[in-house]
Each structure stands twice: as C-alpha cells, then as structure tokens.
Amino acid sequence: MSFDYSKYKHGEVLPFLPPKHDPITEPDWRKVPQPKPFIVRPPKGAPNVLIVLLDQTSYSDPSTFGGAINFPTLDKLASEGLTYTNFHCNSLCSPSRTALLTGRNQHQNSQSAVVDGATSYPGDTGIRPKTVAPLAEILRQWGYCTAMFGKSHETPPWETSVAGPFDHWPARQGFEKFYGFIGGEKNLFSPYLVDGTTELGVPRDPDYHFSVDITNKAIAWIRATRSLAPDRPFMMYYAAGGSHPPHTPPKEWLDVYKGKFDQGWDKLREEILERQLKMGVIPPGTKMAPNPPDIAKWDDLPDDAKEVLSRQMEVYAGYCEHTDREIGRLVQAIDDLGDKDNTIIVYIAGDNGGTAIGALNGTFNEWSNLNGAPEDIEYLKTRMHEYGGPKSYPNYAVGWAMAGSTPATWCINACQGGGQNQGMVIRWPKGFKSKGEYRTQYAHFIDIAPTILEAAGIPEPKWVNGVEQIPIAGTPMAYSFDDAKAKDRHTVQYNECTGNRSIYKDGWMACVMHRAPWEDRPRVDSYDKDTWELYYLPDDFGQANDLAKKEPAKLKELQELFHQEAIKFGVYPMDDRSFERLNASVAGRPDIMGDRKEMVLYAGMGGMAENVFIDTLSRSLTVTADIVIPKGGAKGVLVSQGGLFGGWSLYVKDNKPKLAYNWLARELYEIEGSEALPEGKVQVVYDFDYDGGGPNKGGTGSLSINGKKVGEGRIEKTHGAVWSLAGETADVGVDAYSPVTEDYDPWDNAFTGEIVEIRIRHKD
Structure with missing residues (x-):
C-alpha cells in the first residue's frame, strides 16, 4: 500500500520527493524540453x-x-x-x-x-x-x-x-x-x-x-x-x-x-x-x-x-x-x-x-x-x-x-x-x-x-x-517578541532527575528535593515519603517562601498534575541511583564489552573511552604484549589508559619495560624492569593482583620478559569508579592526549618497535 501524500500539507512529510515524470518516448534530446532541476529551498526570507x-x-x-x-x-x-x-x-x-x-x-x-x-x-x-x-x-x-x-x-x-x-x-x-x-x-x-x-x-x-x-x-x-x-x-x-x-x-x-x-x-x-x-x-x-x-x-x-x-x-x-x-x-x-x-x-x-x-x-x-x-x-x-x-x-x-x-x-x-x-x-x-x-x-x-x-x-x-x-x-x-505584556502560552512544565522533580502551572511550582546534588543517597527510602515544597513565582521568583502548609489544596492539585504529566511523557519509573548508574551492567544498558573477560588489541587502535574498553578498575588483571624489538632497542608506549589526571601506562624506556600508575595526579607509582628487552619477538607481561575489599584499594604489580619476572612493586591506591569517563582514552602504541606520566614526551611517545597484539585479561 503506497503512502498517501495528499493527506498532508507541503513540508509535513520529509524528505521532499522529486516530481514524477512520464516515460520519455522521444530519443532526441533536442525535441524534449529539459525539466528544471529539483532543488529544495526554505521559504523566501527564512533566517x-x-x-x-x-x-x-x-x-x-x-x-x-x-x-x-x-x-x-x-x-x-x-x-x-x-x-x-x-x-x-x-x-x-x-x-x-x-x-x-x-x-x-x-x-x-x-x-x-x-x-x-x-x-x-x-x-x-x-x-x-x-x-x-x-x-x-x-x-x-x-x-x-x-x-x-x-x-x-x-x-x-x-x-x-x-x-x-x-x-x-x-x-x-x-x-x-x-x-x-x-x-x-x-x-x-x-x-x-x-x-x-x-x-x-x-x-x-x-x-x-x-x-x-x-x-x-x-x-x-x-x-x-x-x-x-x-x-x-x-x-x-x-x-x-x-x-x-x-x-x-x-x-x-x-x-x-x-x-x-x-x-x-x-x-x-x-x-x-x-x-x-x-x-x-x-x-x-x-x-x-x-x-x-x-x-x-x-x-x-x-x-x-x-x-x-x-x-x-x-x-x-x-x-x-x-x-x-x-x-x-x-x-x-x-x-x-x-x-x-x-x-x-x-x-x-x-x-x-x-x-x-x-x-x-x-x-x-x-x-x-x-x-x-x-x-x-x-x-x-x-x-x-x-x-x-x-x-x-x-x-x-x-x-x-x-x-x-x-x-x-x-x-x-x-x-x-x-x-x-x-x-x-x-x-x-x-x-x-x-x-x-x-x-x-x-x-x-x-x-x-x-x-x-x-x-x-x-x-x-x-x-x-x-x-x-x-x-x-x-x-x-x-x-512575545513585540508584546511585553502578552499572556503566557507555555503554562505547564514538568522536570525530573533521579527522583528530584517539579511541576509548574500558571505561576505555581511544586517541587521535591529527593537527594541534594552532593549527597550520596536519597533523603528517604521511597518517593511517597518525600517532602514537597510549593511556591507562587510571580510573587516569589527566588522561591524563598514555601506555601506547602498554607495551600494544601493547591499542592495536592499540582502533585496530581505531575503524576499525569509523568505518565503522559514517560517519566516513570524514576531512578534515584547516582554513580551506580555509571556501571553499565548495574544500570542495565548495552555495553560494547558485554561479559567479556579478555580484550585483544592491535596497533593503531586508539580513542577508546572507558565505556568502550575493558574494565580495568578495582580488579586483578594481566596485560600481555607480544612485540618485536628492532636492532638497537626500542622505546615508547605499548598501551595506555587515562592521562594526566589519572591513568596507567605500560611502556618501554631505555629498552626496558616500565609501568606507571597515576593516582588522581596526586601519587605516581612506578614499576621498572631490571633487564633490557632482547632483539626480535618478545612477550612483555604486566600482572596486577588487586588487594580486594571494595573499590579504590591497592595491589601488587609485576613485570616479566618472556616468562621471567624482572620487576615488582606496590600500587597503594587505585581508581575505583572512573578514569575520566570520555575525557581521556585508551590507546595502543601511544599515550594520546594528556600523558599519564612525565617519563616520556607528551606528544612523541609512540612505540618504535612493532606491536603484534596486546591482550588484557581479567584474572577473576
């Protein structure tokens, strides 16, 4: 069944369709009038x-x-x-x-x-x-x-x-x-x-x-x-x-x-x-x-x-x-x-x-x-x-x-x-x-x-x-452009965020502070226990005079209106969780990593925000880098995540493996390998054992070359919730954007050898 365009006014259906033409039976272009090009332009004078x-x-x-x-x-x-x-x-x-x-x-x-x-x-x-x-x-x-x-x-x-x-x-x-x-x-x-x-x-x-x-x-x-x-x-x-x-x-x-x-x-x-x-x-x-x-x-x-x-x-x-x-x-x-x-x-x-x-x-x-x-x-x-x-x-x-x-x-x-x-x-x-x-x-x-x-x-x-x-x-x-005294036409408006909510109608506003922005949890354990406030804004633009107790009938009217608007516009259910929602599995949204416990990375992969990268927060993990070291040695970053204000980087300096963990731009933990990397195919492994006991705790890290441990050290404090959301990224073969550590150049830190692949695997 074809779409009935005749039911709609010009511009109510987009995109515009070009005009239909009858089949052309004349082979000579000289005898066929040329139609005007089909070009869509807004109404004349559109700003x-x-x-x-x-x-x-x-x-x-x-x-x-x-x-x-x-x-x-x-x-x-x-x-x-x-x-x-x-x-x-x-x-x-x-x-x-x-x-x-x-x-x-x-x-x-x-x-x-x-x-x-x-x-x-x-x-x-x-x-x-x-x-x-x-x-x-x-x-x-x-x-x-x-x-x-x-x-x-x-x-x-x-x-x-x-x-x-x-x-x-x-x-x-x-x-x-x-x-x-x-x-x-x-x-x-x-x-x-x-x-x-x-x-x-x-x-x-x-x-x-x-x-x-x-x-x-x-x-x-x-x-x-x-x-x-x-x-x-x-x-x-x-x-x-x-x-x-x-x-x-x-x-x-x-x-x-x-x-x-x-x-x-x-x-x-x-x-x-x-x-x-x-x-x-x-x-x-x-x-x-x-x-x-x-x-x-x-x-x-x-x-x-x-x-x-x-x-x-x-x-x-x-x-x-x-x-x-x-x-x-x-x-x-x-x-x-x-x-x-x-x-x-x-x-x-x-x-x-x-x-x-x-x-x-x-x-x-x-x-x-x-x-x-x-x-x-x-x-x-x-x-x-x-x-x-x-x-x-x-x-x-x-x-x-x-x-x-x-x-x-x-x-x-x-x-x-x-x-x-x-x-x-x-x-x-x-x-x-x-x-x-x-x-x-x-x-x-x-x-x-x-x-x-x-x-x-x-x-x-x-x-x-x-x-x-x-x-x-x-x-x-x-x-309202040329009429300062024009009567308001936008007369009803709801607002809702993590259980905080309000409803406006004809100058009146009823509202709830379910959880203050700096508070860890809601003030009450159910929405029906919230305390509502009521203001008449034409007389109280600053919302200094709460009328909830003086005007219970008006408050009830607005509470019911909020309920109606919430159903109408799909507000329910209200979700009053806070930072828990940053975790995709907890929040219940899609996650590009899904349930994967291991990620294989290749040279040139970069710009990976933590939402599209394997979770490296508050857990034990192993980073395995299969690389090729050229004659004369190599330097540069193998893999990094985060940057100047928190992150980690596995890199090579003076042809030795090194791990830097930057905790909130406050403390820098370093683990350095004691031996140089041999020429040819090499496997560098960074192994981290998390202490456990909740987020933000410490752990012990070690470095090995071709199965031989060459370095070990403590990382006393770790990021437990976020690196920087989308502010910084994970990158292979380079530390892009701001650097995790000042131990290498902020721009010229690309790995000078060959990266075959890098695997990051959860140990738990």
Whole structure:
C-alpha cells in the first residue's frame, strides 16, 4: 500500500520527493524540453540561525542578569534584542540538550539523566527515538547549511567507538558539519576531538585552547558557506565547552578577577540581588532564598579556606568571560558578512545551573570526588599555584553555584531554583522591533525548536524519513517578541532527575528535593515519603517562601498534575541511583564489552573511552604484549589508559619495560624492569593482583620478559569508579592526549618497535 501524500500539507512529510515524470518516448534530446532541476529551498526570507549554549553556567553569573562576571557579548546582544528572565532548563546536561535540539521533553527523547547513566527503561535509554526528528535534520532537509561546533553529550556511550554505529553522532543527526567532542567534558588543552565521525589526534600546539579552536573552525565554516552557497541560509549550533569543568581558561585569563571574590559567596549573593532589583531582572520586592544548611556561612570559614575558595571563583569567572568573548568573535564574523539583520541568535547562558561535582570544598582534580578521594582544604592549598592551569582539572565549591543562582538557591540536578533557571537572549533585527527589553513570559528549552520553525515559515513535520513523528511539546515564543505584556502560552512544565522533580502551572511550582546534588543517597527510602515544597513565582521568583502548609489544596492539585504529566511523557519509573548508574551492567544498558573477560588489541587502535574498553578498575588483571624489538632497542608506549589526571601506562624506556600508575595526579607509582628487552619477538607481561575489599584499594604489580619476572612493586591506591569517563582514552602504541606520566614526551611517545597484539585479561 503506497503512502498517501495528499493527506498532508507541503513540508509535513520529509524528505521532499522529486516530481514524477512520464516515460520519455522521444530519443532526441533536442525535441524534449529539459525539466528544471529539483532543488529544495526554505521559504523566501527564512533566517539564518545561530544557537549558542553555555555549559553549567548559573542564572546570575552573567552581568546581563545582575552577576559579577563580565559577559560583553551577551550584554551587547541583549541591548540589540530581548532578554528572557523567566527561561528554564532541565536539571542535567543531556536532557536539556536533547530538549533544545528537538522541542520535546527529556523523557520523550529517552534522556532522563546524563546519557552515560542510561538504563533500559523507555524514557531513559539514552537513544533518541526515530519518532523525534532533531531541528537540524528538519532544516537540513529544507535546504539549510547545518553545522555544530563544540560539545555533544547526547550520543550513547556504547556507540562512541570506531565500531559505531554512528546514527546518534551529531554528523548523523542533521549536522552536515560537526567539529568538537563526544562526551560530557574534555581537557581543554589536549582534548580528544572528532571531525564528523573521524577521530583526530591531540592538537600539537602548546598554546592550544578548545574554546579558541571551535570558534576559529565555526568562523571558517560560516565564511566558506556564505562564499559557496549564499542562497542557502545556515543553522549553526555552538555548544561551548565553557563554563563546564575543568575550569581552565588560557593563562592570560587566570588573574583577570584577582581579588574580586574575597567578600565570599554570602556577600556576593547580596550584591547580585541588589543589582538584579535595580536592573529590573527580577520583580520588585523579590526576596532571596536561604542556602541549604550544608553550605557554610562565609564568615565562619577559616582564612585558609577563604583563600582557596575565592581563588576557585576567580578562575571560574575568567573562564566564563573568555568563553563569552570567543562567542563575540563568532557573532562579529557573522555581522561582518552582512548577515546580521536576518540571523536569529539564541544565546542560552547555561544548560542545568552551576556544577556541584566540586562538592563543598571544590576540587583540584574533579575525578577525586568520583573515586572516593575528596580533597580537603589543606591539600587544595598546596596546589593553588597550579589551579586553573594545564596541570589542573578543577571545579569550584558548590557555594559559588548557589551564589550564581541568586535570588534562588540550588544548582545542577535540582528541579527547582538554580537547577532550572537559566538566562536567555534573542536577537533578530529583521524579525522584531523591540530592543533592549525584558520578557518575563515562562519559557523552556523545548520552546526554541518550534520558535525557529515558525520564524522560518517551516511547518512541523508529521513524517520524517519514513517515521511518523510525535508532536513537538514546546511553544513558539514569537508571540512575545513585540508584546511585553502578552499572556503566557507555555503554562505547564514538568522536570525530573533521579527522583528530584517539579511541576509548574500558571505561576505555581511544586517541587521535591529527593537527594541534594552532593549527597550520596536519597533523603528517604521511597518517593511517597518525600517532602514537597510549593511556591507562587510571580510573587516569589527566588522561591524563598514555601506555601506547602498554607495551600494544601493547591499542592495536592499540582502533585496530581505531575503524576499525569509523568505518565503522559514517560517519566516513570524514576531512578534515584547516582554513580551506580555509571556501571553499565548495574544500570542495565548495552555495553560494547558485554561479559567479556579478555580484550585483544592491535596497533593503531586508539580513542577508546572507558565505556568502550575493558574494565580495568578495582580488579586483578594481566596485560600481555607480544612485540618485536628492532636492532638497537626500542622505546615508547605499548598501551595506555587515562592521562594526566589519572591513568596507567605500560611502556618501554631505555629498552626496558616500565609501568606507571597515576593516582588522581596526586601519587605516581612506578614499576621498572631490571633487564633490557632482547632483539626480535618478545612477550612483555604486566600482572596486577588487586588487594580486594571494595573499590579504590591497592595491589601488587609485576613485570616479566618472556616468562621471567624482572620487576615488582606496590600500587597503594587505585581508581575505583572512573578514569575520566570520555575525557581521556585508551590507546595502543601511544599515550594520546594528556600523558599519564612525565617519563616520556607528551606528544612523541609512540612505540618504535612493532606491536603484534596486546591482550588484557581479567584474572577473576
């Protein structure tokens, strides 16, 4: 049975089919009129689109929203466009980003939490269903030039290797050009980059910085497409690395804010609130919500703690401003090409509130907390001279995230306050007359895609690539462009993350803090024991006045509404596990390694994130390297995993085998062979016996050559949970990206002999 196209309007079925032609019976081309080429173009006057997204920036960090950090680009766009002060995100990265890119709610995209923690529940598989076509794919099929630069954290981790599949990579999600990284974060000085679906080596530039690189690449792409195809509008998604950890700006930005946060986070909140009220960012009379009890009062902290903590915010602020200025270079390049008037720029200053992984003290090395080895103030002070530089992987204390949430509190992973408030600015000179004004209508990430489609005159498709689509959940925002007093059209919105949840309706919001972002476990053992809060946001934008006890009927109404929305959008069941979900077998998601206890590796294999590599954490294992040593000996890396902030490397130095184990950039354990490797075929074995007794314990390692033990030593502390998720990789024949050890050159460390094969085998 053929598809009935007559039931649908133009553009509701994609792709467009070329016109049918009757069979040609005339053999002479001179006698046959030539048909016009079949070319798809968007409606006349369709605008260019630039969507800019910052990462883990808090609502009131930017000067645009009363913050203490200078955001000149965001400020300029706000003066030339509209500032949305009542804009909202989901409380984690992947859910927000899929909502932005599709116009559907997080569970419709099957992104309940970060994709690295996906399960097999329908709303949490980490796999965007084909019933949800991304905005980029829709615009691409309408003839737009499409590109993405920066961070992509929507690809299932078990699909991120050279084995694919590549269906969920940005280059197969409607972006004809992708340059950036796949995963939650990267070392900004030596990132693991991807161009399309091709993995790239580490940039060999001592002055390299990711934010500068993606901006350069984005500008080059804009200029090239305007030169080659000026008749086709462009759609670019610029997903900045900033201000996500690691907080590592270029060197010249480390001290720009020196001394600017010595007053501490409590005073900073007061200063921000005063500016917000004066600027009109928040309603008159707005009160500031108190911080959670876990957040220390600044005046109660010892001087050493104040010195450490204020430095963290100085570096973060410099990182934020540098990121914004790089975005300014991109905006200026577009304006210089004459595309300013008909380019919609949507600049969203954050995707899930400020980060909490730094917990109460902050970290020099983010992976410390995740591996059960938090850093105290005494230790942090010893590393302050390196903080923010290329030998650090830092993250500020959560108290600064709370300050950035002013007038509310909370941060990432919270479905209220700073975990769902974000600032957003739109500039479109040709599309609306208003300039430099605030808009207070409720809006959400899911509203961006339908707004772009409406602006371009492109209908929401009903079928895409042969699959019937579920309706877009978002509300176009154009109704508010030239009408500051327009009645809200987005009136209901749920939010959920690992049991934290909220429901908004007509100004009211009911919410639950099931587990604070820095807490190890939920506060109660079942969802029906949670304590609900209730706020009326038009009178209480900061969520300082809990009305749950005063308005029990309204609370009950909203609780029931959340239940209905949860069923409607596939929220249930809610999964309140935390770091346990990083383990694929525990979470119940696919794992490229499956139950394999052994992995065979060959020369040239690289770029393997730990989700697509055999598990080497908290276990006994054997690494066997069959190699060929040339005349005169060899040097270089046989196999490595991780890098500067935690990892291990089996390598050859001075023609002797050596093992380096880097524990969280704090301690380096080395085992060195006492004998040189003979010429010809050689088998080098590294054997590790784990002490057991849970994660993060020690063990004994040994090295042997052709069956003869030539070295032994203790590794007293090990990583027990993660190496770096997707930040660093495992590589054969080289230590790519940042080096595990300084015992060899960070770039020229490739093995100079021949690798026949390397086998890694679990002993348990």
